[in-house]
Amino acid sequence: MSVTGRPPRRLREVAQATGLRGLGICSNGGLIYDLTADVVVRQNRLEADVARTLIANLRRAIPGVAFAIEAGEHYGREPNYRVLDEHAHDRDDLRMQHADALHLSRDGVTKLIVQHAERSLADLLSITREHAGALASVTHSGAEFVEVAAASVTKAFALEECCRELGISAEQVIAFGDMPNDIPMLSWAGRAVAVANAHPEVLQVADEVTLSNDADGVAVRLETLARHGYLLN
Secondary structure (H helix, E strand, O other), X not given: OEEOOOOHHHHHHHHHHHOOOOEXXXXXXXXXXXXXXOEEEEEOOEOHHHHHHHHHHHHHHOOOOEEXXXXXXXXXXXXXXXXXXXXXXXXXXXOOEEOOHHHHOOOOEOEEEEEOXXXXXXXXXXXXXXXXXXXXXXXXXOOOOEEEEEOOOOHHHHHHHHHHHHOOXXXXXXXXXXXXXXXXXXXXXXXXXXXXXXXXXXXXXXXXXXXXXXXXXXXXXXXXXXHOOOOOO
């Protein structure tokens, strides 16, 4: 099962390139997406009032902050939100809504993305967590922004929910990760594997370390499991 911080449209691109099917967990656990049927199964949104209060508070705390949102299959960004080069096609995406974050979050959000042109990621993460408190879940995936979801929503939250419905225990799960948004999932899984070039915090919680992303570490470990007769879905 794919568990990612990416929204459905990004996971769809991966599926089209690789033939991936079945359920996928998107937006750091905020949404479960059926790749085969191409439909959102369910989602847990950060409530509109919470999102809009956080937006207002962060604007006061760090002037110049910019926001983007993911809300199920809908998405948008503010004019001053800088699209990363790896997602350059978003700049011309006609489905991308362009509006103030307070308007974009009017129906709640699967993920609120917080960005600042001058603040460091560590600084932005700390300030966002301070203002979110217990009302939201705050993490990051190594990119130049902070990711906010509904309280208690993490990759582990959604993966545990899916596994429970499938009759799979945590002890039967092996999880791979490389960034801090993977830590709850890695901590929950029976076996946690980090790639060699993972974030230091991820390496600390891993049960084992495989080769780096560049050296196809995940594929190498999966091949080893397959050779030993494990069935991986």
